[in-house]
Amino acid sequence: MAKKYGAALYSLAKEEGAAEDIMRDMKSVTALFEENSGYAKILDSPRIKKGEITDILTHDFSGRVHIYTLNFLRLLCEKRMAHRIGECFKEYESRYNADNNIRIVKVTTAKPLSKPNEDKLIKKLEMKTGGRVVLKKRTDEKCLGGIIIETDGVRIDMGIKTELENLKKELIQN
Numbered sequence: 001m002a003k004k005y006g007a008a009l010y011s012l013a014k015e016e017g018a019a020e021d022i023m024r025d026m027k028s029v030t031a032l033f034e035e036n037s038g039y040a041k042i043l044d045s046p047r048i049k050k051g052e053i054t055d056i057l058t059h060d061f062s063g064r065v066h067i068y069t070l071n072f073l074r075l076l077c078e079k080r081m082a083h084r085i086g087e088c089f090k091e092y093e094s095r096y097n098a099d100n101n102i103r104i105v106k107v108t109t110a111k112p113l114s115k116p117n118e119d120k121l122i123k124k125l126e127m128k129t130g131g132r133v134v135l136k137k138r139t140d141e142k143c144l145g146g147i148i149i150e151t152d153g154v155r156i157d158m159g160i161k162t163e164l165e166n167l168k169k170e171l172i173q174n
Contacts (some may be wrong), residue, residue, distance in 0.1 A: 002084040006091030007074050013092075014099065018066055023096050025069040029061075030089040033082070043082035053077045101131035108138045109147040125149075 009026075013019040013163065026034050033040050043053055054074055076082050105125055107113070113121065118135065125133040129151075149156040 002081065002087035004082075005076070005081070006088035007069070007095060009096040010092045011072045013068060016068070018068060019096055019099075022069050023093070025065040026092055029065065029069065029073065029088050033085050035072045040083040041086065043077045044080045046080070050078055053084075056146045087100065097134075101134050103129050103131055103151055104136055105133050106136045106138065106141055106150040108140050108150075110139065110141055110145050111145040112139055113137060121147075125151075 007073040010019065041054065042048065043056070050057075054077075057070060057073050057077065061073065065073075072080070072088075073085075077122060078090070096102070103125070109122070118137075122133050124134060146158045148158065
């Protein structure tokens with residue numbers, strides 16, 4: 001159900017020329033809900049009347065988000081689905097990215113990438129993909145060094161740990 005809601009919101013936003021504004025809203029609203037997990041629980045609570053929930057949303061978001069975003073939040077709360085905002089956003093983001101030739105690339109490194117290295121990586125990936133690239137960066141000390149890149153179900157593992165494991169396998173076989 002959440003996917004359908006996210007798809008419907010994107011369809012409306014695109015039709016009305018508000019897709020980018022609502023994309024920004026959905027990112028910030030979803031982050032807010034993730035940081036404050038109790039907020040969604042309050043909004044989904046059957047103890048709180050729907051009129052009160054509307055008042056809470058109006059107070060918290062009116063003038064801060066696009067009217068479609070606010071109405072979408074009201075709809076989710078009416079259906080007691082505020083806790084599913086993240087799923088709705090994923091569907092919205094997926095459709096937005098597809099329409100705007102944006103690729104999400106997950107990058108794992110042992111230490112955070114420097115800004116120059118990040119920019120260089122983005123340029124290379126954009127040349128290879130022919131579209132805009134947005135990095136979702138993650139650090140993992142187990143990576144030891146090197147980089148692991150994942151996008152569209154493809155994983156390129158250039159981590160030192162993997163290279164050492166491959167070398168070990170090769171040595172054992174010979």
